[in-house]
Amino acid sequence: MSFKEHTVATADGLNLFVRDYAPRGGERGLPVLCLHGLTRNSADFESIAPRITDMGRRVIAPDVRGRGRSDYDPQPERYQAMIYAQDTLRILDTLGIGRAVFLGTSMGGIMTMLVASVAPARVGSAILNDIGPVIDPRGLVRIGSYVGKTVDFESWDALIASTKATQAAAFPDEDDMFWRTFAHRVAKELPGGRVAFAYDPAIATTFAKPGDASANLLPLYAALATKPVLSVRGALSDLLSPEGVEAMRAGSSNMTAIEVPRVGHAPTLDEPAAWGAIKEFLRKVD
Numbered sequence: 001m002s003f004k005e006h007t008v009a010t011a012d013g014l015n016l017f018v019r020d021y022a023p024r025g026g027e028r029g030l031p032v033l034c035l036h037g038l039t040r041n042s043a044d045f046e047s048i049a050p051r052i053t054d055m056g057r058r059v060i061a062p063d064v065r066g067r068g069r070s071d072y073d074p075q076p077e078r079y080q081a082m083i084y085a086q087d088t089l090r091i092l093d094t095l096g097i098g099r100a101v102f103l104g105t106s107m108g109g110i111m112t113m114l115v116a117s118v119a120p121a122r123v124g125s126a127i128l129n130d131i132g133p134v135i136d137p138r139g140l141v142r143i144g145s146y147v148g149k150t151v152d153f154e155s156w157d158a159l160i161a162s163t164k165a166t167q168a169a170a171f172p173d174e175d176d177m178f179w180r181t182f183a184h185r186v187a188k189e190l191p192g193g194r195v196a197f198a199y200d201p202a203i204a205t206t207f208a209k210p211g212d213a214s215a216n217l218l219p220l221y222a223a224l225a226t227k228p229v230l231s232v233r234g235a236l237s238d239l240l241s242p243e244g245v246e247a248m249r250a251g252s253s254n255m256t257a258i259e260v261p262r263v264g265h266a267p268t269l270d271e272p273a274a275w276g277a278i279k280e281f282l283r284k285v286d
Helices: 050-052 079-095 105-116 136-144 158-171 176-186 202-208 220-226 242-250 272-284
Strands: 004-009 014-022 032-035 059-062 100-105 124-129 187-189 195-197 229-234 255-260
Touching: 004 079, 014 050, 014 079, 014 105, 032 105, 050 272, 059 079, 079 105, 100 105, 105 124, 105 220, 105 229, 105 255, 124 272, 158 176, 158 187, 158 195, 176 187, 202 229, 202 255, 229 242, 242 255
Parallel strands: 032 059, 032 100, 100 124, 124 229, 229 255
Antiparallel strands: 004 014, 014 059, 187 195
């Protein structure tokens, strides 16, 4: 599906790439702002964006700084969630969007909580994909084992094999086409034909380790306490546990939860269980 491309300047001088999908048949609800995970980019949402636009909603999907087609930050210490949240507000302001439904995968869900805490009026409702205010340290250990440790690969096939080796436990039932699509979303071709993951390895500089205070985000989640929230959890997830979902339920007056079978961290959101829940949620909220 086609989309407009925007370049949004951050307060500290970087350029952020943003996909802007127009609603079909007229706008019939708040825009949906899609925020990706730690090592990912806006391509994560290219499958569900057309489905959301079919519901009459505009879809905005940025590449967070240091990912995809957005600028890499020359000061790696600025790779932190609060700055990403500030960048998010800058994007909304630049595109003239006062309020949106936030759909955040993993790190994108943390960004959602942060935006809700500093600018609550901007978040109409939230879909949190395999993330919550209590983070399972097992997932942090796993992610820490590979984030930032990137190398160039001689071919797409080599990168696909590496991706499958590190992610197969999260998607045990998927075929070769799934892994090829997955790889093309998270990687890029370099001059000369070699390929590499499409993120700055320096993002690992500020990655939260198990035991960090950031692993407990209950004070931030409180900003969503009265807003409609949909929790999407992969049944095999090692980052959001069932107990983590219950912590969300205890801290929210308007929360719905769905579990995606046979999927770990994080659901792609086009699984029938995930998309069905998202579609129903979007039908009910502004």
